[in-house]
Amino acid sequence: MSSKSRSSAATSRKDPPHDKKMPATEPMSISFSSLPDDLLINCLARVSRLYYPALSCVTKNFRSIIASPEIYQTRSSLNRTEKCIYLYLSFCRDPETYWFTMRRRPSRNIANESTGYYMEMVPSPKYLHPAQSSTLVAVGSDVYKIGGGDHSTCKLSKRKCSYSFSVLDCRTHTWRQAPSMGIERDSSSTATFFDGKIYVAGSCDKRYAGYPDRVEAFDLEKQTWGFVTNPRVFDRYHKFKAARECHCVIDDVLFFWESGAFKWYDSKTRLCKEVSDVKGLPDLHDPKFCKMAMVDLGGKMGLLWNTKTSQECKIWCAEITFERRHGDEMWGKVEWFDSVLSTHVSCSSFYAVSASV
Template sequence: MSSREKRRKRKREPSPESNPTPVSKPTPASTPQWSSPIPSLPYDLVLLCVARVSRLYYPTLSLVSKSFRSLVSSPELYKTRSLFGFTESCLYVCFTKDLWYTLCRKPDKTLKSGSSGYALARVPVPNSPSSVFRKVVAVGSNIYNIAMPTFLSVLPRVSILDCKSHSWIEAPSLPVELHSFSASVVDHKIYVAGFDHRLMKNSFEVFDTQTRVWDSFSSDKREERIKEKSVSIDGKFHVVTNEGVLAYDPKQGKWDMVVGGMCGLMCSDDYCVIGNVLYSVYEGVFKWYDTERRTWRDLQGLVGLPNITRRREFIRLGDYGGKMVVFWVHVIWTYYKKIWCAEISLERRPDTSEIWGKVEWFDQLRKININFQVEKVLSTTL
């Protein structure tokens, strides 16, 4: 073989460099499950940064992109917030027509002079059940709604609003056919007292939010007619009856009649319990119930709070991390009205045994249809 033929043969033979071993592509299992909302930063770092941000800003963050919207509702985010101690009280407002809103902060660049910076953001909760003031309670990060049945021989349906993902979860229905009842929370358990119109007797049920099991909690045959008013004070379940207020002690398993006029200012739905104290509003005057003196007393201070005596049936009070929030309305046009809110810090002064309120801020939060009103204000921990 000539030297020229040898050179042509070497050209035809492939070299190892010309035919490299193909590199295997990453399998889907090796790719990260979550993509970072900020591509230049790792997902875990973004997760930790967002966990440090107050949840008041989450409605605004959810508008940035789909990735941020998924992040602020992800279970990993709330596990991180809980692990590092970033949990906080979050305020939810239930309107008629089954609409839900949450208190949020506006971006600083959009604030006007004199604005508090707060607003109400619509919570995208599809297929919300009908909610009534006396039948909606909050436990931890969940809101429990016991819907009043619209037909006879139908058990009241129980739904749980997961405030992390803003989705409804079905729970076991109330085992008794009640059409007149109220609910309150004692030690993470929901106590329900009502009147069974079919059997013409009182009914007392308790729902364990951990096991999600219903059980009867009272063997006493109380003859007092139960009304749709109840609160939780001093670890006891207080129920308004036609003869006064009954208090059930879960630890001792017995009822006691509460002496005094506690039920005097619980006629409407403008009352709530904050820091183990019952507060109410009567003709624009804020009051609290002194369990030692067994009488209602005026809440002192409140300098700068606007006059809210008009349309007092639309006043709603709520516990917001130990502070009081007050919602009220002002009708402005034929079809709309303004929703106003005030946040009030509370201080008990031991020298005078009085409670003083300091107005932190008040502002108009939203305009709504004239037919809507605030049903209940609830605080969750997230």
């Protein structure tokens, strides 16, 4: 073919018109909520549980996933469990008590940062309402309520002790009954978890005075109670711990509040020492401060206290980190503190524990 023919053939081809626009390709948008459930569970399991109430409001599917046992199994396998504060309050002339858990308040500002914490009420069936004068101990994701008068007992006979033993599953906020104890107990008893068993000592009834220290042990694996015939099963450390009402153990160090000061127990020297300083903490010697409680927040301390005025009772919380210096000095620093709950002035007491969820 000649060059002229090739040129003629080339010019005879029909090129696409330049004035006609090609159809635009629509960008593909993928919604987070449209992901498969197994992938959603994996993603949501990595988010702090403090944000779960807000996430539950996003979609029905989110709410269903967050309420499922699968997400907590995933959190455990990913090592994403965290310590969450649970609080119960009792009020004068009210036989019931009320449970709350710590939540993080979503921010409404542009930076979308947290503006603080608050306490959200935990629902419970009427027949399993927590009772006054109970002792609490947390093991993993469960909180065990030990003794205390049930609703009808408190109302009719005003007794504050019982054989009752019930469990709050903090993953699903559901209650279940557990095997009853052999001795009636109230809040004067002490409880501690050690080596797979919950040990309970003390009671409110003098007829059990003949029992050696009246100690019972609940085997979590067998789900059975038994009396401890040799009270020496408690070493000096656990006896010392049980004797302090306001205490907690953080990274194997026992902290407690005594005689208006923070103290800690050195298990190596078996000596009690005062914490050198806790920077940023308000003056807890104020007479408005009525009660205190300490919980472990996974390496940090959650310190709770209440203040009262003629109009209301406020629950406050502080998050404190501790640092050991020079071997025998302990220093603390407050990360934040704020009021987390305002309630009726008739609030007579509160108790706090932390569960792993």
